[in-house]
Amino acid sequence: MGTVHSAAIEPYRARLFVEDEIVKDAEITVGVNHRGVERIMEGLPVEKANSLTEKICGICSGVHLWNSVLVAEKGLEIEIPERASYIRIIVAELERIHSHLLYLAHGNEVLGHETFSMRLFYIRETVMELLRMIGGNRVQYGVPIIGGVRPRAELDEMKTQKIREGIDYIREKVKEFADRFTSDPMIMSRITGICPLSRKDALRLAVTGPTLRATGVEFDLRREMECYDPFEFDIITQDDGDVKSNLLVRVFEIFESVKIIRQALDNLPEGAVVDRSWEMQDTDITKSYVEAPRGTLYHSYALEDGRVRNVVIRTPSMANIGAMQHALIGHHITDAQLGIVQCDPCFTCTDRAIEIVKI
Protein backbone atom coordinates (compact mmCIF):
# COMPACT_ATOMS: atom_id res chain seq x y z
CA MET A 1 0.00 0.00 0.00
CA GLY A 2 1.63 3.13 -1.19
CA THR A 3 5.19 4.10 -1.75
CA VAL A 4 7.03 7.10 -0.47
CA HIS A 5 4.28 9.65 -0.54
CA SER A 6 4.92 13.12 0.71
CA ALA A 7 1.24 13.81 1.05
CA ALA A 8 1.16 11.60 4.12
CA ILE A 9 1.66 13.62 7.27
CA GLU A 10 5.16 12.32 7.56
CA PRO A 11 6.92 10.67 4.65
CA TYR A 12 7.40 6.95 5.14
CA ARG A 13 6.71 3.83 3.18
CA ALA A 14 4.24 1.29 4.45
CA ARG A 15 3.96 -1.96 2.51
CA LEU A 16 1.06 -4.15 3.50
CA PHE A 17 0.65 -7.61 2.03
CA VAL A 18 -3.06 -8.20 1.93
CA GLU A 19 -5.04 -11.38 1.37
CA ASP A 20 -8.85 -11.20 1.49
CA GLU A 21 -8.63 -7.79 3.18
CA ILE A 22 -6.58 -9.26 6.02
CA VAL A 23 -3.04 -7.98 6.46
CA LYS A 24 -0.64 -10.92 6.19
CA ASP A 25 2.60 -9.02 6.52
CA ALA A 26 3.65 -5.43 7.00
CA GLU A 27 6.83 -3.53 6.30
CA ILE A 28 7.54 0.05 7.27
CA THR A 29 10.54 1.77 5.76
CA VAL A 30 11.96 5.10 6.85
CA GLY A 31 14.84 7.09 5.46
CA VAL A 32 13.15 9.67 3.27
CA ASN A 33 13.77 12.57 5.61
CA HIS A 34 17.30 11.69 6.56
CA ARG A 35 19.14 14.94 7.17
CA GLY A 36 22.26 13.68 8.90
CA VAL A 37 22.11 15.77 12.04
CA GLU A 38 24.88 13.72 13.64
CA ARG A 39 27.19 14.53 10.78
CA ILE A 40 26.52 18.26 11.07
CA MET A 41 27.11 18.03 14.81
CA GLU A 42 30.48 16.36 14.33
CA GLY A 43 33.27 18.83 15.12
CA LEU A 44 31.07 21.67 16.28
CA PRO A 45 31.64 23.36 19.67
CA VAL A 46 29.57 21.54 22.25
CA GLU A 47 27.17 24.44 22.92
CA LYS A 48 26.36 24.77 19.22
CA ALA A 49 25.96 21.02 18.82
CA ASN A 50 23.55 20.92 21.74
CA SER A 51 21.32 23.56 20.22
CA LEU A 52 21.30 21.52 17.00
CA THR A 53 19.88 18.46 18.73
CA GLU A 54 16.78 20.50 19.42
CA LYS A 55 16.02 20.55 15.70
CA ILE A 56 15.84 16.76 15.50
CA CYS A 57 12.19 16.72 16.45
CA GLY A 58 9.57 19.40 16.70
CA ILE A 59 7.42 17.54 19.21
CA CYS A 60 9.94 16.40 21.80
CA SER A 61 12.59 19.07 21.12
CA GLY A 62 13.17 19.88 24.78
CA VAL A 63 13.96 16.34 25.81
CA HIS A 64 16.52 15.95 23.01
CA LEU A 65 18.34 19.05 24.22
CA TRP A 66 18.07 17.91 27.82
CA ASN A 67 19.62 14.54 27.06
CA SER A 68 22.38 16.06 24.96
CA VAL A 69 23.23 18.48 27.77
CA LEU A 70 23.20 15.56 30.25
CA VAL A 71 25.86 13.80 28.17
CA ALA A 72 28.19 16.79 28.45
CA GLU A 73 27.45 17.19 32.16
CA LYS A 74 28.15 13.53 32.86
CA GLY A 75 31.40 13.68 30.92
CA LEU A 76 32.61 16.89 32.55
CA GLU A 77 31.24 15.90 35.99
CA ILE A 78 29.21 19.05 36.50
CA GLU A 79 26.80 19.27 39.43
CA ILE A 80 23.83 21.40 38.46
CA PRO A 81 21.90 23.51 40.99
CA GLU A 82 18.79 21.85 42.35
CA ARG A 83 16.53 24.64 41.17
CA ALA A 84 17.73 24.13 37.60
CA SER A 85 16.96 20.42 37.81
CA TYR A 86 13.42 21.18 38.98
CA ILE A 87 12.82 23.67 36.15
CA ARG A 88 14.10 21.13 33.62
CA ILE A 89 11.65 18.57 34.95
CA ILE A 90 8.76 21.05 34.80
CA VAL A 91 9.56 21.73 31.13
CA ALA A 92 10.01 18.05 30.30
CA GLU A 93 6.67 17.15 31.87
CA LEU A 94 4.87 20.01 30.11
CA GLU A 95 6.34 18.66 26.91
CA ARG A 96 5.08 15.17 27.73
CA ILE A 97 1.60 16.60 28.24
CA HIS A 98 1.60 18.38 24.89
CA SER A 99 3.01 15.38 23.07
CA HIS A 100 0.37 13.07 24.53
CA LEU A 101 -2.39 15.57 23.76
CA LEU A 102 -1.18 15.75 20.18
CA TYR A 103 -1.18 11.95 20.02
CA LEU A 104 -4.75 11.82 21.31
CA ALA A 105 -5.86 14.54 18.88
CA HIS A 106 -4.25 12.73 15.96
CA GLY A 107 -5.73 9.42 17.08
CA ASN A 108 -9.20 10.91 17.23
CA GLU A 109 -8.77 12.44 13.81
CA VAL A 110 -7.91 9.02 12.41
CA LEU A 111 -10.92 7.58 14.23
CA GLY A 112 -13.01 10.15 12.42
CA HIS A 113 -14.08 12.09 15.49
CA GLU A 114 -13.05 15.63 14.58
CA THR A 115 -14.79 17.30 17.49
CA PHE A 116 -12.64 15.53 20.06
CA SER A 117 -9.61 16.27 17.95
CA MET A 118 -10.37 20.02 17.92
CA ARG A 119 -11.10 20.08 21.63
CA LEU A 120 -7.76 18.44 22.34
CA PHE A 121 -5.94 20.89 20.07
CA TYR A 122 -7.58 23.66 22.05
CA ILE A 123 -6.45 22.20 25.38
CA ARG A 124 -2.98 21.78 23.94
CA GLU A 125 -2.76 25.52 23.22
CA THR A 126 -2.54 26.14 26.98
CA VAL A 127 0.63 24.08 27.22
CA MET A 128 2.13 25.76 24.17
CA GLU A 129 1.50 29.17 25.71
CA LEU A 130 3.11 28.06 28.98
CA LEU A 131 6.18 26.79 27.12
CA ARG A 132 6.34 30.03 25.17
CA MET A 133 6.22 31.95 28.45
CA ILE A 134 9.05 29.87 29.95
CA GLY A 135 11.36 29.56 26.96
CA GLY A 136 10.28 32.28 24.55
CA ASN A 137 9.26 30.04 21.64
CA ARG A 138 6.35 27.72 21.07
CA VAL A 139 8.22 24.78 19.63
CA GLN A 140 11.95 25.13 20.21
CA TYR A 141 12.18 26.60 23.68
CA GLY A 142 15.77 25.55 24.47
CA VAL A 143 15.66 25.67 28.26
CA PRO A 144 18.62 23.50 29.42
CA ILE A 145 22.21 24.64 28.94
CA ILE A 146 25.38 23.05 30.25
CA GLY A 147 25.41 23.73 34.00
CA GLY A 148 21.74 24.49 34.52
CA VAL A 149 19.00 26.26 32.63
CA ARG A 150 18.99 29.49 30.65
CA PRO A 151 18.49 32.50 32.98
CA ARG A 152 15.63 33.49 30.65
CA ALA A 153 13.73 30.42 31.89
CA GLU A 154 13.95 31.41 35.57
CA LEU A 155 10.53 31.01 37.16
CA ASP A 156 9.31 33.94 39.23
CA GLU A 157 6.13 34.25 41.30
CA MET A 158 3.94 35.29 38.36
CA LYS A 159 5.14 32.50 36.10
CA THR A 160 4.67 29.76 38.70
CA GLN A 161 1.17 31.05 39.33
CA LYS A 162 0.41 30.88 35.60
CA ILE A 163 1.76 27.34 35.34
CA ARG A 164 -0.40 26.31 38.31
CA GLU A 165 -3.50 27.74 36.65
CA GLY A 166 -2.53 26.11 33.35
CA ILE A 167 -2.07 22.61 34.76
CA ASP A 168 -5.27 22.86 36.80
CA TYR A 169 -7.12 23.75 33.63
CA ILE A 170 -5.52 20.88 31.71
CA ARG A 171 -6.31 18.40 34.45
CA GLU A 172 -9.93 19.44 34.55
CA LYS A 173 -10.40 19.46 30.78
CA VAL A 174 -8.57 16.20 30.14
CA LYS A 175 -10.66 14.56 32.85
CA GLU A 176 -13.83 15.77 31.14
CA PHE A 177 -12.48 14.48 27.84
CA ALA A 178 -11.61 11.09 29.34
CA ASP A 179 -15.10 10.73 30.81
CA ARG A 180 -16.75 11.57 27.51
CA PHE A 181 -14.33 9.41 25.56
CA THR A 182 -14.67 6.25 27.63
CA SER A 183 -18.45 6.53 27.92
CA ASP A 184 -18.94 6.78 24.15
CA PRO A 185 -20.05 3.31 22.97
CA MET A 186 -19.27 4.04 19.30
CA ILE A 187 -15.66 4.97 20.01
CA MET A 188 -15.07 2.19 22.49
CA SER A 189 -16.35 -0.48 20.11
CA ARG A 190 -14.08 0.95 17.40
CA ILE A 191 -10.91 0.82 19.50
CA THR A 192 -11.31 -2.19 21.79
CA GLY A 193 -9.35 -5.21 20.70
CA ILE A 194 -7.97 -3.58 17.56
CA CYS A 195 -4.37 -4.40 16.65
CA PRO A 196 -3.23 -5.78 20.02
CA LEU A 197 0.41 -6.40 20.84
CA SER A 198 1.16 -9.13 23.35
CA ARG A 199 3.53 -8.59 26.26
CA LYS A 200 5.88 -11.27 24.99
CA ASP A 201 6.10 -9.74 21.52
CA ALA A 202 6.61 -6.28 22.99
CA LEU A 203 9.58 -7.47 25.01
CA ARG A 204 10.98 -9.42 22.07
CA LEU A 205 10.75 -6.40 19.77
CA ALA A 206 12.34 -4.12 22.43
CA VAL A 207 9.41 -1.71 22.39
CA THR A 208 9.77 1.26 24.71
CA GLY A 209 7.71 3.96 26.34
CA PRO A 210 3.93 4.16 26.66
CA THR A 211 3.52 1.55 23.91
CA LEU A 212 5.35 -0.94 26.14
CA ARG A 213 3.41 0.11 29.23
CA ALA A 214 0.15 -0.43 27.36
CA THR A 215 1.01 -4.12 27.13
CA GLY A 216 1.36 -4.43 30.90
CA VAL A 217 5.10 -4.16 31.43
CA GLU A 218 5.90 -1.84 34.30
CA PHE A 219 8.92 -0.03 32.95
CA ASP A 220 9.52 3.69 33.13
CA LEU A 221 13.01 5.12 32.94
CA ARG A 222 11.94 8.04 35.11
CA ARG A 223 12.09 5.68 38.10
CA GLU A 224 15.81 5.16 37.50
CA MET A 225 16.74 8.78 36.78
CA GLU A 226 18.29 10.56 39.76
CA CYS A 227 16.61 13.88 39.12
CA TYR A 228 13.16 12.30 39.48
CA ASP A 229 13.95 10.94 42.98
CA PRO A 230 12.15 13.67 44.97
CA PHE A 231 8.89 13.17 43.09
CA GLU A 232 6.15 10.72 43.75
CA PHE A 233 4.30 9.35 40.73
CA ASP A 234 2.82 6.11 39.50
CA ILE A 235 3.74 4.08 36.47
CA ILE A 236 0.64 3.69 34.35
CA THR A 237 0.06 0.30 32.76
CA GLN A 238 -2.79 -1.28 30.84
CA ASP A 239 -3.20 -4.92 30.01
CA ASP A 240 -4.28 -5.44 26.44
CA GLY A 241 -1.84 -3.57 24.21
CA ASP A 242 -4.60 -2.63 21.78
CA VAL A 243 -5.60 0.84 20.60
CA LYS A 244 -7.76 1.42 23.66
CA SER A 245 -4.94 0.59 26.08
CA ASN A 246 -2.55 2.81 24.16
CA LEU A 247 -4.93 5.76 24.26
CA LEU A 248 -5.75 5.30 27.94
CA VAL A 249 -2.11 5.00 29.00
CA ARG A 250 -1.46 8.41 27.50
CA VAL A 251 -4.54 9.93 29.12
CA PHE A 252 -3.51 8.74 32.58
CA GLU A 253 0.10 9.76 32.03
CA ILE A 254 -1.09 13.33 31.54
CA PHE A 255 -2.50 13.23 35.07
CA GLU A 256 0.77 11.85 36.41
CA SER A 257 2.71 14.63 34.67
CA VAL A 258 0.38 17.20 36.20
CA LYS A 259 1.10 15.63 39.59
CA ILE A 260 4.87 15.87 39.06
CA ILE A 261 4.67 19.51 37.94
CA ARG A 262 2.58 20.42 40.96
CA GLN A 263 5.07 18.79 43.32
CA ALA A 264 7.94 20.55 41.58
CA LEU A 265 6.22 23.94 41.89
CA ASP A 266 5.39 23.37 45.57
CA ASN A 267 8.94 22.40 46.54
CA LEU A 268 10.87 24.64 44.11
CA PRO A 269 14.25 25.20 45.85
CA GLU A 270 15.78 28.67 46.10
CA GLY A 271 19.12 29.57 44.56
CA ALA A 272 20.85 30.12 41.25
CA VAL A 273 19.63 28.41 38.09
CA VAL A 274 22.98 28.07 36.35
CA ASP A 275 26.47 27.12 37.46
CA ARG A 276 29.05 28.46 35.06
CA SER A 277 32.15 27.49 37.06
CA TRP A 278 32.95 24.38 35.02
CA GLU A 279 36.01 23.90 32.86
CA MET A 280 36.20 22.24 29.49
CA GLN A 281 38.28 19.08 29.20
CA ASP A 282 38.48 16.03 26.96
CA THR A 283 36.17 13.16 27.77
CA ASP A 284 35.58 9.62 26.61
CA ILE A 285 32.36 8.62 24.90
CA THR A 286 29.62 9.28 27.44
CA LYS A 287 26.15 7.82 27.25
CA SER A 288 22.89 9.10 28.60
CA TYR A 289 19.34 7.78 28.61
CA VAL A 290 16.20 9.72 29.44
CA GLU A 291 12.50 8.96 29.21
CA ALA A 292 11.15 10.99 26.27
CA PRO A 293 7.38 11.19 25.71
CA ARG A 294 7.68 8.22 23.35
CA GLY A 295 10.13 6.08 25.28
CA THR A 296 13.82 5.71 25.95
CA LEU A 297 16.01 8.23 24.21
CA TYR A 298 19.75 7.66 23.88
CA HIS A 299 22.48 10.19 23.14
CA SER A 300 26.22 9.74 23.31
CA TYR A 301 29.29 11.66 22.23
CA ALA A 302 32.87 12.36 23.26
CA LEU A 303 34.48 15.77 23.74
CA GLU A 304 37.79 16.76 22.20
CA ASP A 305 39.10 20.36 22.59
CA GLY A 306 35.55 21.45 23.40
CA ARG A 307 34.30 19.91 20.18
CA VAL A 308 31.87 17.05 19.74
CA ARG A 309 33.03 13.68 18.36
CA ASN A 310 31.33 10.35 17.61
CA VAL A 311 27.74 11.43 17.97
CA VAL A 312 25.19 8.63 18.23
CA ILE A 313 21.48 9.26 18.75
CA ARG A 314 18.81 6.60 19.06
CA THR A 315 15.22 7.67 19.27
CA PRO A 316 12.31 5.71 20.77
CA SER A 317 10.27 5.55 17.56
CA MET A 318 13.02 3.46 15.97
CA ALA A 319 12.31 0.72 18.51
CA ASN A 320 8.57 1.08 18.12
CA ILE A 321 8.58 0.48 14.36
CA GLY A 322 8.74 -3.23 15.13
CA ALA A 323 5.60 -2.90 17.21
CA MET A 324 3.82 -1.07 14.38
CA GLN A 325 4.63 -3.82 11.90
CA HIS A 326 3.76 -6.64 14.25
CA ALA A 327 0.49 -5.18 15.51
CA LEU A 328 -1.00 -4.98 12.01
CA ILE A 329 -0.56 -8.64 11.10
CA GLY A 330 -3.79 -10.65 11.09
CA HIS A 331 -6.09 -7.64 11.19
CA HIS A 332 -8.40 -5.97 8.76
CA ILE A 333 -6.84 -3.47 6.36
CA THR A 334 -9.14 -0.67 7.52
CA ASP A 335 -7.55 -0.94 10.96
CA ALA A 336 -4.06 -0.59 9.57
CA GLN A 337 -3.84 3.17 9.95
CA LEU A 338 -5.06 2.97 13.53
CA GLY A 339 -2.51 0.27 14.21
CA ILE A 340 0.32 2.48 12.98
CA VAL A 341 -0.95 5.58 14.79
CA GLN A 342 -1.42 3.73 18.10
CA CYS A 343 2.34 3.40 18.49
CA ASP A 344 2.77 7.18 18.32
CA PRO A 345 5.12 7.28 15.33
CA CYS A 346 7.49 10.19 14.89
CA PHE A 347 9.39 9.45 11.71
CA THR A 348 11.26 12.73 11.81
CA CYS A 349 13.10 11.63 14.90
CA THR A 350 13.62 8.19 13.53
CA ASP A 351 15.66 9.01 10.46
CA ARG A 352 19.02 8.76 12.07
CA ALA A 353 22.31 7.46 10.72
CA ILE A 354 21.37 4.32 8.86
CA GLU A 355 24.71 2.57 8.55
CA ILE A 356 25.31 -0.01 11.26
CA VAL A 357 28.93 -1.09 11.56
CA LYS A 358 29.86 -4.13 13.58
CA ILE A 359 33.25 -3.87 15.26
Added chain:
Amino acid sequence: MGIRSYARARAIHAMLVYTGGCNGCDIEIVNAVFSPKYDAEQYKIFLTWNPREADVLIVTGPVTKQNEKPLKEIYKAIPEPKLVIAAGACALMGGVYKNIHGDIPSEEIAGPVEKIIPVDAKVPGCAVRPEDVLSGVVSILPKLLEAK
Protein backbone atom coordinates in the same frame (compact mmCIF):
# COMPACT_ATOMS: atom_id res chain seq x y z
CA MET B 1 -15.10 39.11 -9.89
CA GLY B 2 -15.91 36.29 -12.26
CA ILE B 3 -17.96 33.32 -11.30
CA ARG B 4 -14.88 31.20 -10.95
CA SER B 5 -13.10 33.38 -8.43
CA TYR B 6 -16.41 33.94 -6.67
CA ALA B 7 -16.69 30.21 -6.14
CA ARG B 8 -13.03 29.82 -5.32
CA ALA B 9 -13.13 32.49 -2.65
CA ARG B 10 -15.55 30.36 -0.68
CA ALA B 11 -13.42 27.23 -0.55
CA ILE B 12 -9.69 27.69 -0.64
CA HIS B 13 -7.88 24.42 -0.13
CA ALA B 14 -4.37 24.43 1.20
CA MET B 15 -2.18 21.41 0.90
CA LEU B 16 0.65 20.83 3.33
CA VAL B 17 3.77 19.12 2.05
CA TYR B 18 6.37 17.96 4.44
CA THR B 19 9.85 17.64 2.98
CA GLY B 20 12.01 16.57 5.89
CA GLY B 21 11.87 19.29 8.51
CA CYS B 22 11.53 18.68 12.21
CA ASN B 23 7.72 18.42 12.47
CA GLY B 24 7.50 21.68 14.40
CA CYS B 25 6.29 23.79 11.48
CA ASP B 26 3.88 21.11 10.28
CA ILE B 27 2.14 20.85 13.61
CA GLU B 28 1.95 24.60 13.89
CA ILE B 29 0.34 24.83 10.44
CA VAL B 30 -2.14 22.06 11.14
CA ASN B 31 -2.74 23.86 14.43
CA ALA B 32 -3.35 27.12 12.59
CA VAL B 33 -6.02 25.54 10.43
CA PHE B 34 -7.55 23.06 12.83
CA SER B 35 -7.38 24.35 16.36
CA PRO B 36 -10.30 26.50 17.49
CA LYS B 37 -7.90 29.17 18.70
CA TYR B 38 -6.57 30.19 15.28
CA ASP B 39 -9.13 28.51 13.08
CA ALA B 40 -8.29 29.30 9.47
CA GLU B 41 -11.57 27.69 8.45
CA GLN B 42 -13.29 30.91 9.42
CA TYR B 43 -11.55 32.49 6.42
CA LYS B 44 -12.77 29.59 4.27
CA ILE B 45 -9.35 27.99 4.16
CA PHE B 46 -9.41 24.21 4.42
CA LEU B 47 -6.64 21.67 4.74
CA THR B 48 -6.45 18.90 2.18
CA TRP B 49 -4.06 16.05 1.42
CA ASN B 50 -5.03 15.76 -2.23
CA PRO B 51 -3.03 17.82 -4.74
CA ARG B 52 -5.87 17.67 -7.31
CA GLU B 53 -8.16 19.78 -5.19
CA ALA B 54 -5.55 22.14 -3.74
CA ASP B 55 -5.16 25.83 -4.57
CA VAL B 56 -2.35 26.71 -2.20
CA LEU B 57 0.70 24.55 -1.52
CA ILE B 58 2.38 25.06 1.83
CA VAL B 59 5.89 23.60 1.88
CA THR B 60 7.86 23.05 5.06
CA GLY B 61 11.28 21.55 5.59
CA PRO B 62 14.61 21.84 3.79
CA VAL B 63 13.71 19.36 0.96
CA THR B 64 15.90 16.29 1.32
CA LYS B 65 17.27 14.69 -1.85
CA GLN B 66 14.73 11.86 -1.75
CA ASN B 67 11.91 14.35 -1.45
CA GLU B 68 12.89 16.52 -4.42
CA LYS B 69 11.11 14.48 -7.09
CA PRO B 70 7.86 13.93 -5.15
CA LEU B 71 7.69 17.67 -4.45
CA LYS B 72 8.01 18.49 -8.17
CA GLU B 73 5.34 15.93 -9.02
CA ILE B 74 2.95 17.28 -6.43
CA TYR B 75 3.50 20.79 -7.77
CA LYS B 76 2.70 19.55 -11.29
CA ALA B 77 -0.46 17.81 -10.12
CA ILE B 78 -2.03 20.95 -8.67
CA PRO B 79 -4.37 22.64 -11.16
CA GLU B 80 -3.82 26.26 -12.26
CA PRO B 81 -3.93 28.86 -10.74
CA LYS B 82 -1.70 27.72 -7.92
CA LEU B 83 0.33 29.45 -5.27
CA VAL B 84 3.21 28.21 -3.16
CA ILE B 85 4.03 29.27 0.38
CA ALA B 86 7.38 28.33 1.90
CA ALA B 87 7.00 28.20 5.65
CA GLY B 88 9.80 28.10 8.17
CA ALA B 89 13.51 28.82 8.18
CA CYS B 90 14.34 25.45 6.59
CA ALA B 91 12.08 26.00 3.61
CA LEU B 92 13.42 29.53 3.10
CA MET B 93 17.16 28.86 3.20
CA GLY B 94 17.84 25.32 4.35
CA GLY B 95 17.89 26.18 8.03
CA VAL B 96 20.34 24.48 10.32
CA TYR B 97 20.38 21.33 8.21
CA LYS B 98 22.06 22.98 5.25
CA ASN B 99 24.96 23.73 7.59
CA ILE B 100 25.42 27.23 6.19
CA HIS B 101 27.94 28.21 8.81
CA GLY B 102 29.81 24.91 8.80
CA ASP B 103 32.81 23.93 6.72
CA ILE B 104 31.20 20.95 5.02
CA PRO B 105 27.82 21.66 3.45
CA SER B 106 25.32 18.91 4.04
CA GLU B 107 24.98 16.33 1.28
CA GLU B 108 21.47 15.32 2.21
CA ILE B 109 19.69 18.57 1.39
CA ALA B 110 18.54 19.57 -2.11
CA GLY B 111 16.64 22.68 -0.99
CA PRO B 112 15.76 25.40 -0.24
CA VAL B 113 12.31 25.23 -1.78
CA GLU B 114 12.97 28.21 -4.07
CA LYS B 115 15.53 26.19 -6.04
CA ILE B 116 12.98 23.51 -6.90
CA ILE B 117 9.61 25.20 -7.42
CA PRO B 118 8.62 28.88 -7.68
CA VAL B 119 7.61 30.41 -4.36
CA ASP B 120 4.99 33.16 -4.01
CA ALA B 121 5.12 33.91 -0.30
CA LYS B 122 7.61 33.26 2.45
CA VAL B 123 6.75 32.82 6.11
CA PRO B 124 9.80 33.09 8.36
CA GLY B 125 10.27 31.62 11.81
CA CYS B 126 11.69 28.58 13.52
CA ALA B 127 9.16 27.21 14.09
CA VAL B 128 6.59 29.39 12.30
CA ARG B 129 3.89 30.87 14.47
CA PRO B 130 0.30 30.08 13.53
CA GLU B 131 -0.47 33.81 13.33
CA ASP B 132 2.27 34.24 10.74
CA VAL B 133 0.97 31.32 8.69
CA LEU B 134 -2.51 32.84 8.68
CA SER B 135 -1.26 36.25 7.60
CA GLY B 136 0.93 34.63 4.96
CA VAL B 137 -1.95 32.70 3.44
CA VAL B 138 -4.36 35.61 3.63
CA SER B 139 -1.87 38.04 2.07
CA ILE B 140 -1.58 36.09 -1.18
CA LEU B 141 -5.25 35.32 -1.60
CA PRO B 142 -5.92 38.34 -3.87
CA LYS B 143 -3.34 36.94 -6.29
CA LEU B 144 -5.28 33.68 -6.42
CA LEU B 145 -8.65 35.33 -6.86
CA GLU B 146 -7.55 37.74 -9.59
CA ALA B 147 -6.13 34.91 -11.69
CA LYS B 148 -8.23 33.91 -14.65
